[in-house]
Amino acid sequence: MELTGAEILIRCLQEEQVEHVFGYPGGAVLFIYDALFRQDKVKHVLVRHEQAAVHAADGYARSSDKVGVALVTSGPGLTNAVTGIATAYMDSTPMVIISGQVPTGAIGEDAFQEVDAVGITRPCVKHNFLVKNVKDIAPTIKKAFYLARSGRPGPVLVDIPKDVSNHKTTFTYPASVTIRSYHPAGNGDSAQIRHAVQMLLEAKRPMVYTGGGVVLSGASAQLIDLVRLLGAPCTNTLMGLGGFPASDKQFVGMLGMHGTYEANMAMQHCDVLLAIGARFDDRVIGNVEHFAQIPRKIIHIDIDPSSIAKRVKVDVPIVGELKPVLDELLSVLRGGKLTPNTTDMAAWWKQVNEWRATGGGMRYKNSSEIIKPQFVIETLHQVTGGDAFVASDVGQHQMWTAQYYKFDKPRRWINSGGLGTMGFGLPAAMGVQMVNPGATVACVTGEGSIQMNIQELSTCKQFRLPIKIVALNNGYLGMVRQWQEFFHGNRYSETYMNALPDFVKLAEAYGHVGMRIDKPADVEPALKEAFARKNDLVFMDFRTDPTENVFPMVPGGRGLSEIILAEEL
Amino acid sequence: MRHIISLLMENEAGALSRVAGLFSARGYNIESLSVAPTEDPTLSRMTIVTSGSDAVIEQINKQLNKLIDVAMVMDLSEGEHLERELMLVKVRVEDGAREKLKHAADVAGGRIIDTTEHIYTIELTGSCAELDNFLENIGRNLILETVRTGASGIGCGERILKL
Numbered sequence: 001m002e003l004t005g006a007e008i009l010i011r012c013l014q015e016e017q018v019e020h021v022f023g024y025p026g027g028a029v030l031f032i033y034d035a036l037f038r039q040d041k042v043k044h045v046l047v048r049h050e051q052a053a054v055h056a057a058d059g060y061a062r063s064s065d066k067v068g069v070a071l072v073t074s075g076p077g078l079t080n081a082v083t084g085i086a087t088a089y090m091d092s093t094p095m096v097i098i099s100g101q102v103p104t105g106a107i108g109e110d111a112f113q114e115v116d117a118v119g120i121t122r123p124c125v126k127h128n129f130l131v132k133n134v135k136d137i138a139p140t141i142k143k144a145f146y147l148a149r150s151g152r153p154g155p156v157l158v159d160i161p162k163d164v165s166n167h168k169t170t171f172t173y174p175a176s177v178t179i180r181s182y183h184p185a186g187n188g189d190s191a192q193i194r195h196a197v198q199m200l201l202e203a204k205r206p207m208v209y210t211g212g213g214v215v216l217s218g219a220s221a222q223l224i225d226l227v228r229l230l231g232a233p234c235t236n237t238l239m240g241l242g243g244f245p246a247s248d249k250q251f252v253g254m255l256g257m258h259g260t261y262e263a264n265m266a267m268q269h270c271d272v273l274l275a276i277g278a279r280f281d282d283r284v285i286g287n288v289e290h291f292a293q294i295p296r297k298i299i300h301i302d303i304d305p306s307s308i309a310k311r312v313k314v315d316v317p318i319v320g321e322l323k324p325v326l327d328e329l330l331s332v333l334r335g336g337k338l339t340p341n342t343t344d345m346a347a348w349w350k351q352v353n354e355w356r357a358t359g360g361g362m363r364y365k366n367s368s369e370i371i372k373p374q375f376v377i378e379t380l381h382q383v384t385g386g387d388a389f390v391a392s393d394v395g396q397h398q399m400w401t402a403q404y405y406k407f408d409k410p411r412r413w414i415n416s417g418g419l420g421t422m423g424f425g426l427p428a429a430m431g432v433q434m435v436n437p438g439a440t441v442a443c444v445t446g447e448g449s450i451q452m453n454i455q456e457l458s459t460c461k462q463f464r465l466p467i468k469i470v471a472l473n474n475g476y477l478g479m480v481r482q483w484q485e486f487f488h489g490n491r492y493s494e495t496y497m498n499a500l501p502d503f504v505k506l507a508e509a510y511g512h513v514g515m516r517i518d519k520p521a522d523v524e525p526a527l528k529e530a531f532a533r534k535n536d537l538v539f540m541d542f543r544t545d546p547t548e549n550v551f552p553m554v555p556g557g558r559g560l561s562e563i564i565l566a567e568e569l
Numbered sequence: 570m571r572h573i574i575s576l577l578m579e580n581e582a583g584a585l586s587r588v589a590g591l592f593s594a595r596g597y598n599i600e601s602l603s604v605a606p607t608e609d610p611t612l613s614r615m616t617i618v619t620s621g622s623d624a625v626i627e628q629i630n631k632q633l634n635k636l637i638d639v640a641m642v643m644d645l646s647e648g649e650h651l652e653r654e655l656m657l658v659k660v661r662v663e664d665g666a667r668e669k670l671k672h673a674a675d676v677a678g679g680r681i682i683d684t685t686e687h688i689y690t691i692e693l694t695g696s697c698a699e700l701d702n703f704l705e706n707i708g709r710n711l712i713l714e715t716v717r718t719g720a721s722g723i724g725c726g727e728r729i730l731k732l
């Protein structure tokens with residue numbers, strides 16, 4: 001029997017076990033929406049803005065091991081989605097975005113709602129396709145899912161012209177897929193792995209630095225074993241949080257611009273650095289020349305060769321999928337006679353613990369008068385038993401959450417690290433809640449960020465998503481204000497958030513529960529009450545200290561040891 | 570340093586723009602780029618002449634490999650290779666200079682493929698440097714028009730880039 005392209009597309013999604021698609025309809029995708037309507041396996045979540053559809057699919061994927069799927073119309077639908085696609089690309093989220101396109105005959109004629117989707121998204125997708133023939137839909141969707149989830153994951157866009165979605169052909173879903181020009185890395189090089197083990201065991205000051213790759217590949221168990229065997233301190237990037245349990249003795253906290261003092265000092269002073277699924281970002285190692293001043297040997301494991309030796313020289317590159325590489329590393333370690341030198345390790349830990357004794361520079365002075373944002377996050381951690389999914393927006397509140405919500409499990413911390421997209425938090429939390437129904441989901445946000453996708457409160461109502469919104473309302477675009485305070489002579493140019501809405505009334509207008517919290521004493525009761533409301537979305541508007549800054553801080557372009565700590569308290 | 574990179578990629582609409590876009594987005598130099606289908610019409614072969622530090626060239630190779638449509642990449646300048654470029658050059662022929670020009674073309678291994686009373690069009694292949702030299706020799710003030718294809722490169726002997 002022949003099916004239309006739209007019907008075939010939906011059948012493909014069913015074959016891929018897709019349960020939810022986040023999207024927004026329009027002219028170019030009418031046939032696809034019609035096919036969606038005529039089945040009930042794939043559920044559609046109607047967002048209120050295409051950017052949110054993509055962020056929701058992103059949160060969906062990050063908090064599960066599934067590929068997120070978004071569906072948008074041509075022209076403005078696609079351009080609205082671009083911020084979401086770029087966000088997913090920077091953080092390597094597996095995702096398939098389907099966009100409608102004007103009919104093939106109209107392409108290139110400046111047709112109504114025509115944009116060059118493949119051209120616009122080319123620099124921010126893992127790959128993209130324009131499907132010109134209905135026969136190509138099934139094989140292309142098969143390829144898209146394969147590309148999105150294999151190797152270094154990423155978003156893949158499939159652009160489908162309207163006429164193609166209405167042409168007919170027989171449907172067969174390919175059982176397997178190979179792409180002759182694409183061969184993602186698998187196992188690592190055994191000789192390099194043995195070399196790495198040797199180097200690690202000979203180290204006097206070893207350090208393990210891990211990133212988003214550990215979370216993406218599900219290699220936490222291997223990582224934990226490895227860190228225990230090596231006895232070395234372990235740090236995580238912002239994207240790697242939860243990949244190694246924050247409550248573990250060997251964890252020295254996040255590193256980088258707002259990382260702990262001990263993580264940054266250990267990073268700077270170690271003699272052998274084992275980097276696992278992390279990409280030496282500029283917010284992580286600061287100034288490259290400064291980082292290179294103290295020589296250290298670097299072992300770098302990553303599935304993407306282009307992540308290796310991009311910003312720093314690497315002594316032992318290992319290209320491969322983390323799980324098999326770490327398994328092999330572990331078996332070489334266990335099989336050998338050598339163990340880490342206990343005297344050296346004791347001396348190294350003594351040093352690390354001295355750095356630690358500074359309190360990591362993560363102190364803040366609590367107050368009984370005004371709510372300190374860090375206190376809200378600490379209380380959030382306590383009230384949720386440290387076991388919530390926490391989606392975040394971008395700004396100071398994001399850093400405080402990374403610092404004070406101690407993530408013990410991977411895929412619990414959902415934030416935009418690479419692109420730093422304000423407006424990510426709420427829609428991402430929707431995706432998290434859709435794929436983890438019944439789980440506790442919090443969205444930490446700022447009064448600036450939340451307004452970038454606040455319309456999604458309506459989606460949350462329609463789909464009964466009981467997200468707990470923790471708004472740290474400091475009345476400022478705080479992260480920018482902080483830079484203005486430090487580096488631009490306190491000239492707060494356009495960072496005061498004037499004319500804020502009454503968030504309580506706003507939440508109520510959307511049919512949710514709103515709370516305003518002004519006093520420190522009310523923080524815990526409010527959080528408890530909110531989280532007890534299992535079926536409600538609660539918007540908590542915490543009025544926090546507008547002058548609070550994020551510490552520690554390594555100013556942009558400076559070295560890791562040039563870290564600014566919190567004022568002596 | 571100057572590098573000449575060869576690659577095989579899917580002969581598909583948009584593949585060229587992925588490569589060109591990569592170079593502009595990441596700020597890599599591109600001196601010339603030539604591309605055409607191979608004996609297997611589903612594959613295109615591209616030759617890129619670029620320059621940069623060792624670290625930059627390493628990233629260029631890795632980034633090209635990362636493109637899904639790119640099947641194979643070879644930095645020809647890492648070993649023995651041949652490099653040829655085709656040039657068509659139209660020159661003004663001044664009275665009495667006819668023989669001199671013919672001679673110059675002969676010596677360089679070129680052919681005169683079109684003539685009018687006052688204009689010769691010469692076809693010449695060689696390395697980029699040889700073509701540059703030829704233009705220098707005949708004198709830039711006589712040149713009316715030049716068309717160059719950009720270098721095509723191939724490895725020597727057993728160095729073969731094939732799927």
Ligand SMILES: Cc1cc2nc3c(=O)[nH]c(=O)nc-3n(C[C@H](O)[C@H](O)[C@H](O)COP(=O)(O)OP(=O)(O)OC[C@H]3O[C@@H](n4cnc5c(N)ncnc54)[C@H](O)[C@@H]3O)c2cc1C
Nearest residue numbers: 211212213217237238256257258277279303322417418420
């Ligand atoms: C306001 C703000 C402040 C920030 N401050 C900090 C900060 O203080 N500290 C900090 O760390 N970051 C900070 N960031 C985030 C920073 O910008 C980067 O996004 C982040 O550091 C990158 O993390 P990562 O190195 O783990 O790389 P990711 O982007 O997570 O990359 C993952 C790596 O793992 C590899 N990989 C993926 N899958 C696999 C697999 N299966 N096998 C092997 N390898 C794999 C990938 O190829 C890639 O190289 C901040 C961001 C913002 C917005």
Ligand SMILES: Cc1ncc(C[n+]2csc(CCOP(=O)(O)OP(=O)(O)O)c2C)c(N)n1
Nearest residue numbers: 395396397422446447448449476477478479
């Ligand atoms: C879409 C977008 N625009 C601008 C920025 C730059 N920016 C980074 S943090 C920030 C302030 C965020 O303010 P708010 O959400 O109130 O959080 P706070 O820092 O106050 O906690 C801005 C404007 C950004 N990251 N994303």
Ligand SMILES: [Mg+2]
Nearest residue numbers: 446447476478
């Ligand atoms: Mg704010």
